[in-house]
Amino acid sequence: MAVKQTIAFIGAADELYTVLVKKLAQANYPLLFISNDGYRYQQLTDQIKSDIPNADIETTDCAKEACWEADIIALFDNTTLEKELIERISAVATQKIVICISTSDNHNLSSIQTKDLQSMLPNSKVIQVFHDISGLELLVSGADQEAIELVSEIFENAGFIITEKV
Amino acid sequence: MFELLHQKITETVSISDEDFEFCKTLFQPKKLRKKRFILGEGDVCKYTIFLEKGLLRSFKVDEKGAEHVLQFSLEGWWCADLYSFFTGEPSNYNIEALEDSELLLITKPSWDLLLERVPALERYFRILIQNNLIVTQRRLMGSFSETAEEKYNNLIHAFPDILQRVPQHMIASYIGISRETLSRIRGQMAIRR
Numbered sequence: 423m424a425v426k427q428t429i430a431f432i433g434a435a436d437e438l439y440t441v442l443v444k445k446l447a448q449a450n451y452p453l454l455f456i457s458n459d460g461y462r463y464q465q466l467t468d469q470i471k472s473d474i475p476n477a478d479i480e481t482t483d484c485a486k487e488a489c490w491e492a493d494i495i496a497l498f499d500n501t502t503l504e505k506e507l508i509e510r511i512s513a514v515a516t517q518k519i520v521i522c523i524s525t526s527d528n529h530n531l532s533s534i535q536t537k538d539l540q541s542m543l544p545n546s547k548v549i550q551v552f553h554d555i556s557g558l559e560l561l562v563s564g565a566d567q568e569a570i571e572l573v574s575e576i577f578e579n580a581g582f583i584i585t586e587k588v
Numbered sequence: 589m590f591e592l593l594h595q596k597i598t599e600t601v602s603i604s605d606e607d608f609e610f611c612k613t614l615f616q617p618k619k620l621r622k623k624r625f626i627l628g629e630g631d632v633c634k635y636t637i638f639l640e641k642g643l644l645r646s647f648k649v650d651e652k653g654a655e656h657v658l659q660f661s662l663e664g665w666w667c668a669d670l671y672s673f674f675t676g677e678p679s680n681y682n683i684e685a686l687e688d689s690e691l692l693l694i695t696k697p698s699w700d701l702l703l704e705r706v707p708a709l710e711r712y713f714r715i716l717i718q719n720n721l722i723v724t725q726r727r728l729m730g731s732f733s734e735t736a737e738e739k740y741n742n743l744i745h746a747f748p749d750i751l752q753r754v755p756q757h758m759i760a761s762y763i764g765i766s767r768e769t770l771s772r773i774r775g776q777m778a779i780r781r
Contacts, residue, residue, distance in 0.1 A: 423630065424630065517613075
């Protein structure tokens with residue numbers, strides 16, 4: 423019995439967010455949605471659970487608790503990553519993979535953000551994932567090869583195609 | 589976080605603040621809810637686990653679907669399938685949280701780095717593995733020579749509050765007897781008291 427990684431998500435529930443979490447839920451990854459707007463994320467959870475009855479999803483407003491429980495933390499660049507939030511999760515993100523997810527259009531913006539993120543989370547493994555919103559293709563990049571491989575494997579299990587690993 | 593780990597290490601060896609700060613950067617903190625698994629049979633055991641809070645059980649499921657409990661781990665204990673952790677071979681058993689738990693996980697590469705950089709911890713883990721070997725050998729010998737009642741007594745001596753925290757069928761499985769035999773032993777012990 424393979425134990426699947428629990429993934430915590432921080433970001434606005436836009437189209438990209440919805441596509442990714444639905445596919446990961448379908449691949450049986452336990453998911454934790456972090457939000458101050460519980461109603462909106464609960465709606466998304468209910469919608470996914472109606473399509474995938476055994477989806478393992480929970481919504482919480484406590485980023486630290488969710489990131490403590492998670493094996494992998496996914497941050498979407500559609501939301502402002504406040505320094506205070508990163509400081510709050512820093513202690514529980516040690517040695518964890520932190521994925522910074524953005525659309526291909528935000529490539530440059532995200533690169534800058536990832537550098538900042540890595541300096542704010544020096545003991546985490548920061549990985550960038552770029553998604554082409556029109557398809558299922560992803561580009562994965564980062565400094566830790568093992569983390570790149572694991573993130574690629576997770577998204578491939580969820581039905582995405584990894585076009586490049588940098 | 590890390591207070592209990594520091595306490596357990598300093599009960600055995602001295603460690604500088606600087607070395608312990610370095611040690612903290614290599615552990616992954618993880619909350620594990622009751623009934624969730626940190627290791628599944630067939631997976632490689634990627635972590636050695638220090639249990640800060642909660643309770644874990646290591647168990648194997650046989651071909652008939654019966655569970656065999658190998659070990660319970662409490663606060664302040666270490667837990668892993670060391671064979672799988674050191675060899676990279678798939679594990680033969682599962683590790684599950686019996687209570688909501690807080691863990692500190694360390695991978696093999698981080699463990700190697702830690703022992704290389706901090707000699708005090710190399711000594712600490714040598715003593716830990718030495719003690720583990722003694723307990724394992726004692727348990728192996730006990731499995732041949734001890735009665736079920738002696739095994740039960742040894743268990744409650746090692747884990748005084750285990751009866752309040754673990755279902756009886758798991759205790760019976762750990763001792764290697766049926767639930768009915770365990771009930772009979774407990775009944776006989778109660779009469780003698």
